[in-house]
Amino acid sequence: MKQIAVLLVFFLLVSCQYFDVKKTTPEAILSEELKTFNWNEVDNYPSFEICDSLQTKLESKECFETTLANHISETLQTETIIVSQDINDTIMLSFLISEKGKLDINSIKMDSITSQEIPNIETLITDSLNTLPQIFPAIKRGQQVKTEFKLPIILQVN
Numbered sequence: 001m002k003q004i005a006v007l008l009v010f011f012l013l014v015s016c017q018y019f020d021v022k023k024t025t026p027e028a029i030l031s032e033e034l035k036t037f038n039w040n041e042v043d044n045y046p047s048f049e050i051c052d053s054l055q056t057k058l059e060s061k062e063c064f065e066t067t068l069a070n071h072i073s074e075t076l077q078t079e080t081i082i083v084s085q086d087i088n089d090t091i092m093l094s095f096l097i098s099e100k101g102k103l104d105i106n107s108i109k110m111d112s113i114t115s116q117e118i119p120n121i122e123t124l125i126t127d128s129l130n131t132l133p134q135i136f137p138a139i140k141r142g143q144q145v146k147t148e149f150k151l152p153i154i155l156q157v158n
Helices: 002-019 026-035 057-077 112-117 121-130
Strands: 087-097 103-109 138-140 143-145 147-157
Touching (some): 057 147, 087 121
């Protein structure tokens, strides 16, 4: 009986660590949660009203980029551009869409010949972006977030 009592006391002393409660702070929980995020992906890409009916994320992204590229292309085609030499260039448009759906241009990169032949090309692109329909911002975990895009614009003027 004495041996059982000693064994029982031993188990009680050893098992006390199993009853310890670990305290965690909200900051620690937040830190762990932030590590699980993929910051390079969003749940829903920015969109226009015509893209809202699409189901998949890939279709939504393609619709957004296609609508944007078509709008810029249509606007540029209405302009009369006179050049002294043929231009085949890819203009790289880098822009940011804010949490409110506002589009801000970060940079427009093009060949120096393009900027010499069409000195107002940046203004034309900026003006076309100012006439876009309403943009709905990207969504990450139920929150509207800003997103950055790079869109190539193929420019061919003969």
